[in-house]
Amino acid sequence: MTNAPITTTSPIDSFQGINPATGEALPGFFQEATTDEVAQACELAAKAFSEYRKKSGAEKAKFLEQIATEIEALGDELLTRAQAESGLPLARLTGERGRTTGQLRLFADYLREGSWVDARIDTALPDRQPLPRPDLRQMLRPLGPVGVFGASNFPLAFSVAGGDTASALAAGCPVVVKGHPAHPGTSKLVGEAISRAVTICGMPAGTFSIVQGRTVAVGMAIVNHPAIKAVGFTGSFRGGKALFDAAARRPEPIPVYAEMGSTNPVFFLPKILQEKGSVLAQSYVGSVTLGVGQFCTNPGLAIVQQSPEVDMFLQEAGNTITKSQPAAMLTQGIQRAFTEGIGKLSEAEGVNVLAQATAVESFAHGTPTLLKTTADALVANPALAEEVFGPSSVIVEASSREQLLAVANGLEGHLTATVYGTDDELLEYTDLLEILEQKVGRLLINGFPTGVEVSHAMQHGGPYPATTDSRSTSVGTNAILRFARPVCYQNFPDALLPDELKAANPLHIWRLVDGKWMS
Structure with missing residues (x-):
């Protein structure tokens, strides 16, 4: 177990680490546990x-x-x-x-x-x-x-x-x-x-x-x-x-x-795209490709509403992803699954490859890719919203506000959802926020979901299938x-109680005593 040495010869039922950039086997053999x-x-x-x-x-x-x-x-x-x-x-x-x-x-x-x-x-x-x-x-x-x-x-x-x-x-x-x-x-x-x-x-x-x-x-x-x-x-x-x-x-x-896993949908509302569509397109692609797209909070789904500004957003996002550099993914297996997933998506009815970086022939490099579809196609084939782990995202174009809300209503559980909008626009789309609150564990305004703060208030979980327990x-x-469960102690002598429950509160922690919090 923990103290088993790394052996230098290849024993039965052993394996090695692999460098995903080169495919090279790394020094040391590790024993398969019995x-x-x-x-x-x-x-x-x-x-x-x-x-x-x-x-x-x-x-x-x-x-x-x-x-x-x-x-x-x-x-x-x-x-x-x-x-x-x-x-x-x-x-x-x-x-x-x-x-x-x-x-x-x-x-x-x-x-x-x-x-x-x-x-x-x-x-x-x-x-x-x-x-x-x-x-x-x-x-x-x-x-x-x-x-x-x-x-x-x-x-x-x-x-x-x-x-x-x-x-x-x-x-x-x-x-x-x-x-x-x-x-x-x-x-x-x-x-x-x-x-x-x-x-x-x-x-x-x-x-x-x-x-x-x-x-x-x-x-x-x-x-x-x-x-x-x-x-x-x-x-x-x-x-x-x-x-x-x-x-x-x-x-x-x-x-x-x-x-x-999660595709962490990002909704770009019309007015915000009028004001800063080009900047948001670049930032969106940056979030998609961050860490070769291998974050559980990678924005794998973007939803926009038809407008002239959307066409400019799509063009800028496509130009940006084309200029991005493929990089090694974590394992060759992950890279293969990513490539197969992109292939399956691109062959689906109503889906087109919007733009793609130049592929690199190597052991496990992933090629950044943006795909485009319509809200009608997504409603007909919800599998288009499933995670493809890696540097890719599907942009869904809705024909109206009502169709955008329908897309939100049809989503499964995700870790996060983001809404980009102006101050006035966000107030106009409170119904969208109310829908998304039922779909995710973390709801963001005007910020991409990659990056998870380790803190007291963070929620990194969401409704199924993002996690098995949304609580x-x-x-x-x-x-x-x-990893804890409640235990009730009835009529225990004070000497037998855990310190946390003793009458004198020796740990000086906050406790709910007869319905009132006190320390």
């Missing part, structure tokens, strides 16, 4: 849970901060390996490392403050008629061991020490990570950093484990193990739905919090709520 090894990790996590669940907020906070410190101590070795395995530029990875350590420290601060447990106290009313009220005290408690699946597009921030791991550990849940096979060396380095933090902070063995592998069997072994009580996943719809279905078939079904977020401190 079913027994996965079971051992899950059983260790279950054993650790009995102790780790009792750790105080301060102890867990120190642990998360130590993880951040150990990751930073890896220095350039981590960034160099991550670049080789992902093809992402060093500047992007440096920022992503900062986001990774920053969210660990954010959760540490959140734990020290302590009010996340949502403590609620209804004191006893022995003289109440016709029946007395018992003393009732409720707070959130950890679920149990959590299985986490690393994502391909964020080898640090959504991977081994990413938001799922950070929030699960913060909640008091041991974690078993399935490292993404696209960056096994990066995963191993970060896994070792977390393991060092476990030892330094005196956390129980099994608080964290990582298993690696390319096969579906490794991930399914985690989901199906009875010790695992929840799963966090970021990836494709197909992968997330398979895990969700497997978890539902277990003798004891468990929640799977899967972020499964949850995978970014921000509310992510901790996925």
